[in-house]
Amino acid sequence: MRRRSSPARLGLRGRTALVFAVAFLVLSGGVLAGINVLTALGVSARSGASITADVSGTATGAGMGVATVGVDEIARQQLLLWSLIGLLAATVLAAAVGWVVAGRMLRPVRMVTGAAGRISAEDLHERLDHAGPDDELKRLADTFDALLARLEVAFDSQRRFIANASHELRTPLAIQRTAIQVGLADPAPENVAATAEQLLAANRRTERLLSGLLALATGQRGLERTDAVDLDAVVTDQVEVRRARAAQEHTELRVRVDPSVVSGDAVLLGQLMGNLLDNALEYSTKPGVVEVDLDPRRLRIGNTGAVIDPDAISRLFEPFVRLDGDRHSADAHAGLGLSIVRSIAHAHGFTVKAQAPATGGLVVELALT
Template sequence: MLNPLSLVSPRSLRAALRDRLTFRAKLAAAFTALFFCAGAALLIFVTVLARQGTMEQFASITMDHPGGPTGPQPTSSATAGPTSPDPTGSTGLRQQAEDARLARMEVTNRLKETAVRQMVMWSAVGLAVMAVLSGAMGWWLAGRALRPVRKVILAARRMSEDNLHERLQLTGPQDELRELGDTYDTMLDRLERSFTSQRRFVANASHELRTPLAAQRTSIEVGLADPLPAHLIPVREDLLTTNREAEHLIAALLLLARSDRGLDETKDTDLAELTRQAADELSSLAAEHTVVTAVHTTPLAVNGDPVLLKHLASNLVRNAIQYNHPQGTVTVRIDDARRLTVTNTGPRVDPTRVDSLFEPFRRLDRDRTAVHGHGLGLSIVRSIATAHGGTVTAAPGPAGGLRIEVRLPTTR
């Protein structure tokens, strides 16, 4: 049976390992490898020089003292006493001296080899210990060096249109990391100005359009007042309906711009009571669509803007009624888990399109010219929930329709 690892080339394994390592780990490994290579080169250099120097010193000592420090010593005539000529005595002494010298050389060589081995062994142990310590030190230094980069990463992760005012404001020398932080702050400045300009434009344009639309409606009602020819009555109704839709769209844009700006003033309010009021006000719309609305609530205290919170509940219920089928149902529930849940029946929803429904001017119907709804309801819901520190999630129902859940915190 083939080993799967045998089918992978060493180059591929190295590439896979390199891709899995973080930059901090790569930097620490580079520090360790650099220290180890430098230490190994130094160890080899010192060992070679020490070995060569020891041999030269030993040769020099041998040449200067052929007999060695413990070699045969000349005997004094006063102490040696009378000797008789011995042709073999001097030869025996010389042989003993040579044997002693060779023995001392062998001992010295062994001592030298032992000293070199001990030096190499303990130097290698020291090199290994220092390599480990240098790796730990490299890891720590890499962490300190990359700390500003980590701040940039964390800031980028939590960046959204609601906290564009936050800045890194890195301190320290004018190096590459400081330049990176300053560039990031400059980018946030441009984004904040762009978002602020966009919100201001939407709010101002919506506000300026309300007056001409109101004047247009008045002109239609006065100019086409009764009595009218029969063929102009439908024209007047169409004009008034279009005018009302335009006014509703402008009001929705103003509401969206207001919620995007955040909360100016907050107070404790009961979301359950606001939800019941919104459902009661939409009862006529539910009857028009032959939809049954059921509300089950428990008190839910929320610190926020009551007007915006009521619009949140109203948009959820209105959306559930409008995008429903005849004889359908809408269930509104507030439970002890601080969840506002609105579930409706209706056409099946593609799960891949659920998130896009929270974008402005998106509808379940692909036709943008649909006469019911302006495609801002769920966008307003998410904007209001975000302004109150909450979240909105949606999921398609098993038999059709949507289940939208809003979670709001107790305090801000």
């Protein structure tokens, strides 16, 4: 069944002008009505007094009383007529004034509407820059400009992410193509074995990259359900899984874990902790130390490593950023570890920050409350 279209309605400017007119009509009409009533009462009292005075005299006096009554009635009717004419004229004027005032007041709104209609993902740099008194409309325009600024940053970040992801996916594919071409050019058994090893390494890198992208998307999507999670148990499990690797790399694991219960997803929290540990082990000096400290308020993981430029700290949580800058090795990591950590942390309402001690290494701290 087709819905009936609603009749055209007045815009906000028209409704404002109409409210001006109606309000003026009601208030002014009440004032004029009161004036006319009081005038009529006054005229009636004066006419009655004139008739009483003239009736006691001659017939000529009575005629004068009737004439007085007629003149007063005409005067009262003319007063009413001119009052109505003046009221209608003033109402029209009030509507016109309301139309003009509403137009000036709604100008920033029209600017926002026009800008919203013009702006696309390609020209988010446009701003309203409304110059006016610090009122509600000025704050509306400033809020819209701030929204555009956030959208511009988000779109730029998305473009960089897509470009980096394309580059990361292209690198293992190029390695695979080169290995296949070399293998086809010289199909000797030893070359076939070397080609297979290269293809397997490139395939592992692609798999790690796709797994990281999936984890990043999962963290950014948020939590579908939450449970009470023993974070101390999650941390202990992830540490135990990596003890053999730490021993092989001559890295000492120093762990202090207090009982801590948080609301969240145990699988995602395990991935968060695993990424933090993998990152700490990867960039720790050999031999070195990785410290894990958990209490009910915070989780802190640090390592002994190279001195990091403090200006680079803010970029560590961006996708595809690596401390060593290696983007071409088949065994290189995708640079998504700390991005995934930040994404999962924000999904759980945690605050994450990183610090670079002057002595070297990196300390990542999550505020759990």
